[in-house]
Amino acid sequence: MRFGIVVFPGSNCDHDCYHVTHHLLGEETEFIWHKEEKLSGFDCLILPGGFSYGDYLRTGAIAKFSPVMDAVRDFAEGGGLVIGICNGFQILLEAGLLPGAMKRNDSLKFICKDVWLRVETSSTPFTNTLEEGEVLRIPIAHADGNYYADDATLARLKEQDRILFRYTDIHGNPEAAANPNGSRENIAGIINENRNILGMMPHPERCAESILGNENGRKIFDSIVKHIR
Amino acid sequence: MQEPAITEEVIEQHGLSPEEYERVLTILGRQPTFTELGIFSVMWSEHCSYKSSRLHLKKFPTEGAHVIEGPGENAGVIDIGDGLAAVFKMESHNHPSFIEPYQGAATGVGGIMRDVFTMGARPVVNMNSLRFGKLSEPHNQYLLDGVVDGIAGYGNCMGVPTIGGEIYFSDCYNGNCLVNAFTLGIAKADGIFRGYASGPGNVVIYVGSKTGRDGIHGVTMASEEFVDDSEQKKPTVQVGDPFMEKLLLEACLEVMKKNLLVGIQDMGGAGLTSSSCEMAGRAGTGVELDLALVPRREEGMIPYEIMLSESQERMLMVAEKEKEEEIHAIFKKWDLEAVTIGRVTDDGMLRILDGGKQVAEIPALKIAQQAPKYDRPHAESETQRARRSLDPSGIAVPDDLEEVLKILLDTHNIADKEWIFEQYDHMVRTNTVVLPGSDAAVIRVKGTKKGLAVSTDCNSRYCYLDPYVGGMNAVAEAARNVVCAGARPMALTDCLNFGNPEKPEIMWQFVQAVEGMSAACRALGTPVVSGNVSFYNETRGEAIWPTPTVGMVGLLHDVRRFMTQWFKKEKDALFLVGETLDELGGSEYLEVIHGQVRGQPPVLDLEKERKVQETVRAAIEQGLLHSAHDCSEGGLAVALAECCLTGPGPHLGAQVTLDDDLRPDALLFGESQSRVVVSIEDKDLDAFKEIANRVGAPITFLGLVGGKDLKIELQGRSLQWPVEVLRKIHRHAIRHHMTHDTLD
Amino acid sequence: MMKAKVYVTLKKGVLDPQGKTVKHALDNLGFEGVEDVRIGKYMEVSLREMSAVDAEKAVTSMCEKLLANTVIEDYRVEIEP
Amino acid sequence: MMKAKVYVTLKKGVLDPQGKTVKHALDNLGFEGVEDVRIGKYMEVSLREMSAVDAEKAVTSMCEKLLANTVIEDYRVEIEP
Ligand SMILES: Nc1ncnc2c1ncn2[C@@H]1O[C@H](COP(=O)(O)OP(=O)(O)O)[C@@H](O)[C@H]1O
Numbered sequence A: 001m002r003f004g005i006v007v008f009p010g011s012n013c014d015h016d017c018y019h020v021t022h023h024l025l026g027e028e029t030e031f032i033w034h035k036e037e038k039l040s041g042f043d044c045l046i047l048p049g050g051f052s053y054g055d056y057l058r059t060g061a062i063a064k065f066s067p068v069m070d071a072v073r074d075f076a077e078g079g080g081l082v083i084g085i086c087n088g089f090q091i092l093l094e095a096g097l098l099p100g101a102m103k104r105n106d107s108l109k110f111i112c113k114d115v116w117l118r119v120e121t122s123s124t125p126f127t128n129t130l131e132e133g134e135v136l137r138i139p140i141a142h143a144d145g146n147y148y149a150d151d152a153t154l155a156r157l158k159e160q161d162r163i164l165f166r167y168t169d170i171h172g173n174p175e176a177a178a179n180p181n182g183s184r185e186n187i188a189g190i191i192n193e194n195r196n197i198l199g200m201m202p203h204p205e206r207c208a209e210s211i212l213g214n215e216n217g218r219k220i221f222d223s224i225v226k227h228i229r
Numbered sequence B: 001m002q003e004p005a006i007t008e009e010v011i012e013q014h015g016l017s018p019e020e021y022e023r024v025l026t027i028l029g030r031q032p033t034f035t036e037l038g039i040f041s042v043m044w045s046e047h048c049s050y051k052s053s054r055l056h057l058k059k060f061p062t063e064g065a066h067v068i069e070g071p072g073e074n075a076g077v078i079d080i081g082d083g084l085a086a087v088f089k090m091e092s093h094n095h096p097s098f099i100e101p102y103q104g105a106a107t108g109v110g111g112i113m114r115d116v117f118t119m120g121a122r123p124v125v126n127m128n129s130l131r132f133g134k135l136s137e138p139h140n141q142y143l144l145d146g147v148v149d150g151i152a153g154y155g156n157c158m159g160v161p162t163i164g165g166e167i168y169f170s171d172c173y174n175g176n177c178l179v180n181a182f183t184l185g186i187a188k189a190d191g192i193f194r195g196y197a198s199g200p201g202n203v204v205i206y207v208g209s210k211t212g213r214d215g216i217h218g219v220t221m222a223s224e225e226f227v228d229d230s231e232q233k234k235p236t237v238q239v240g241d242p243f244m245e246k247l248l249l250e251a252c253l254e255v256m257k258k259n260l261l262v263g264i265q266d267m268g269g270a271g272l273t274s275s276s277c278e279m280a281g282r283a284g285t286g287v288e289l290d291l292a293l294v295p296r297r298e299e300g301m302i303p304y305e306i307m308l309s310e311s312q313e314r315m316l317m318v319a320e321k322e323k324e325e326e327i328h329a330i331f332k333k334w335d336l337e338a339v340t341i342g343r344v345t346d347d348g349m350l351r352i353l354d355g356g357k358q359v360a361e362i363p364a365l366k367i368a369q370q371a372p373k374y375d376r377p378h379a380e381s382e383t384q385r386a387r388r389s390l391d392p393s394g395i396a397v398p399d400d401l402e403e404v405l406k407i408l409l410d411t412h413n414i415a416d417k418e419w420i421f422e423q424y425d426h427m428v429r430t431n432t433v434v435l436p437g438s439d440a441a442v443i444r445v446k447g448t449k450k451g452l453a454v455s456t457d458c459n460s461r462y463c464y465l466d467p468y469v470g471g472m473n474a475v476a477e478a479a480r481n482v483v484c485a486g487a488r489p490m491a492l493t494d495c496l497n498f499g500n501p502e503k504p505e506i507m508w509q510f511v512q513a514v515e516g517m518s519a520a521c522r523a524l525g526t527p528v529v530s531g532n533v534s535f536y537n538e539t540r541g542e543a544i545w546p547t548p549t550v551g552m553v554g555l556l557h558d559v560r561r562f563m564t565q566w567f568k569k570e571k572d573a574l575f576l577v578g579e580t581l582d583e584l585g586g587s588e589y590l591e592v593i594h595g596q597v598r599g600q601p602p603v604l605d606l607e608k609e610r611k612v613q614e615t616v617r618a619a620i621e622q623g624l625l626h627s628a629h630d631c632s633e634g635g636l637a638v639a640l641a642e643c644c645l646t647g648p649g650p651h652l653g654a655q656v657t658l659d660d661d662l663r664p665d666a667l668l669f670g671e672s673q674s675r676v677v678v679s680i681e682d683k684d685l686d687a688f689k690e691i692a693n694r695v696g697a698p699i700t701f702l703g704l705v706g707g708k709d710l711k712i713e714l715q716g717r718s719l720q721w722p723v724e725v726l727r728k729i730h731r732h733a734i735r736h737h738m739t740h741d742t743l744d
Numbered sequence C, D: 001m002m003k004a005k006v007y008v009t010l011k012k013g014v015l016d017p018q019g020k021t022v023k024h025a026l027d028n029l030g031f032e033g034v035e036d037v038r039i040g041k042y043m044e045v046s047l048r049e050m051s052a053v054d055a056e057k058a059v060t061s062m063c064e065k066l067l068a069n070t071v072i073e074d075y076r077v078e079i080e081p
């Protein structure tokens, strides 16, 4: 299958994603410069983490206007898989491809550490190799991961089984103390109604090989490959 | 702004002594213009010319088979095999950080990264070495908060992981915090770029941010003591733009990869002045610039201001005329503007024009060659000597030694630094194999089997008591930390933070420290490949403790054989490599428990140090050890506690018996050097002992790993602590102070 | 040249982490009587000379598109001659 | 209850990377005639009832101590009854 990794000015996890999809999974992978207007031949697009446009004004606020974003939208409308990780998630929110918005972490600090995530649904192309209720250890690294959606949106997300990951303790309990950023209902990742656009704050690409001491993140990439094949 | 006339007062304001001004007259053969005076003043400032330190820095060993570039370039370069090189350097941003902690620290990080990518290396590691007054002072909390925020704000945005560092708190830094930033990058060994303005006729190109009135006189500020109103020196503060720097980084690396440049140098302190002077000076050429072409952010800037501006995120490049267009195209792709502002000439002159009108003309080489160089008087003071005397019989052994360990784990110098490094992205680039929290951090080098271990270290209390021994210890400890991660120490960079060098006792500290460091470098085979000197760290005549920080880089041939400091397995045997001596002088224990900063700091036997390191490294390389942790502040007891309570868990205790007749506090909390606690499985014991025997390092069996408590038996006493209790104290101390949050 | 002033604030009902922290810090500093703090953005957009109506229209459109995130933020525009 | 409005702006001559980047983005979006953008903060401090003079004094002191970074920022306080 073929992955495309969108590179915005200020993206900095682009190469990390490439390393996983190309070197670890052995799948064809290409970088896509943000000024690209046409995309073809891709099965899955990754909007990587980083600080597009320095995160100035608001995270993702300027990147959403990159020429490539129209193509991303078309690609998703055609059913293609899109995964936004961290800054990628923030861009998807700003672009309106996913509902809600990101606020500053409650601590107002950037936080980089491993957190526990409970898998809330396995009926998505991104979690089909995971068990519902499974608890994953995956790192976060962000200053703006405080997910906000109004009550109506939140109700819809729940009703449509669109919350993929919640921050929990090691046993899978979504306690307030396990919430690293103040996110509503401990939400760490959500999907769109058509179930082909995922946004998540934690970084699965940072824990996908044994030398880094953690392979939990690989399961998300494996799910994508399984879905496409 | 109107150009003032050159009066005695103006000369003095520029920090030039009458003799130095005489020298300017000789070089020029006439009176300088105002712009020229500005250029001389920054080029001959302490910060740029190293006029007080140059003579002594020569004492550092700087050569080795693996050294590709030693001091003198923008950063040092060593060969790490596989056709790759590690490029690294450390630099101070103390004064700006004291005035504006966020921006001061941020621009410090931005500056050091430019030093590294200017050489063609992609930065892959950041570290920082910090010193503040005690956190009980709200102002120090404010400084720490801002500095950490600034380092995070810049480094995280650049996508360079900050994987290590150190931080200490002491009253001596109350009026003068230290912020030293370290960056390491990876380059092709045959693709190193240098700051040469070679080839007359070549064009000089300016890229990056527009020039504003930022930091004019920033360099001279770094060379002046703080007076009380220095917090008023505000408008010179520079604001960092990490997004701009990220674009610059990518664009510069792309231009270099296509081999389009002759030379390149970042505009750091002293901006356009030092970059153009140095590039011409190194190449023995001249450079002619037309300032009217320099992109500007503010209106009405005069040539003097443009030459001295320290606006951040700017680079100066030299290229052949034919390559100009291709270069411009690459920068355009990154939404950056590259502007040709001058050319290389063959007359050796730095010639500055303003719209065709000449405003300065100085022989470029002479600025550097004839820069003042001082052999400043240095002598030990009486008070300095008196500090080293300590009568141990006057120091009572506390009854409650269990409590002492708890107090030490609670002191901010020993406590967990998680609140700090959690704010740094230490995982981006997915290379970090050992995260912050162990003796040294380790990254893998993608595309090879290798790894690099890095650590920054300096115990300034030791340096305060005996700068020679303190300097030795800084090098030895940094090397030891890197060894504990499984690496062979290769080379180091330094940042020498001292008071006013015009005072003989400060100069004495400096000379002693440099000599001590040099001795250790020789013994351990780790040359100095780059560094930085920061003098005048004084407030109201009070100098900081001498703080010669070392940034050590080590190489692992097989990164899978990395090591961490925490216990891994029940029933592992515990050994001490090295020996505990009867030493209390200069210890954290002596200061925290007895309120004394005195005595002879721990001695360092370099031969023994080498053997200890060799033993530990060989044992790790052969896969014999499960953990290795050196003893530093707080001595053996703290080291053992850290082996129990750090790491991802589950956290294991230990039962230890200390058979020694030293006084119990020295045994537990003394800071004898050259000691490493290792844990090892039964089956590997013989092989381990064999190595120690062959190398000639003393080893002592301490006990066994296991259980939920740390238990230490000594001289009929039995001490015991639940690991979870110690862990909570250790993790809590700094976080609680900074956030008022409590952990679970 | 003319200037537009743009005020961007979090919508009512959206918790403001920054405001909360600042309020807390003000309490700690001993300021009494602070009931609430809300933190938003203040932007000055300098425009070339145009009619106030055009300026208002342009800046409002800037806000809708970029300067504010209307999912969580409100904005207000003032045109200064 | 009364309200204080605080405007914090970067001092003249101090680089504003955010403003610069937003200006660039507005250009790219096709907004013509934008000459400059400066980004600052806008804060609303709710205070318990007190005299306008006291309120002004208190909020000014808050700005000096916490709300503004006077090394690089200017601030302005407005008291609303
Ligand atoms: N300012 C800092 N930035 C990043 N990491 C830090 C900082 N200070 C300390 N650390 C990390 O915390 C751990 C403990 O530091 P320290 O107590 O200085 O270790 P050691 O005594 O072995 O030198 C190390 O992994 C170190 O890299």
Ligand SMILES: [Mg+2]
Residues within 6 Å of the ligand: B439, B481, B629, B630, B631, B632
């Ligand atoms: Mg150590």
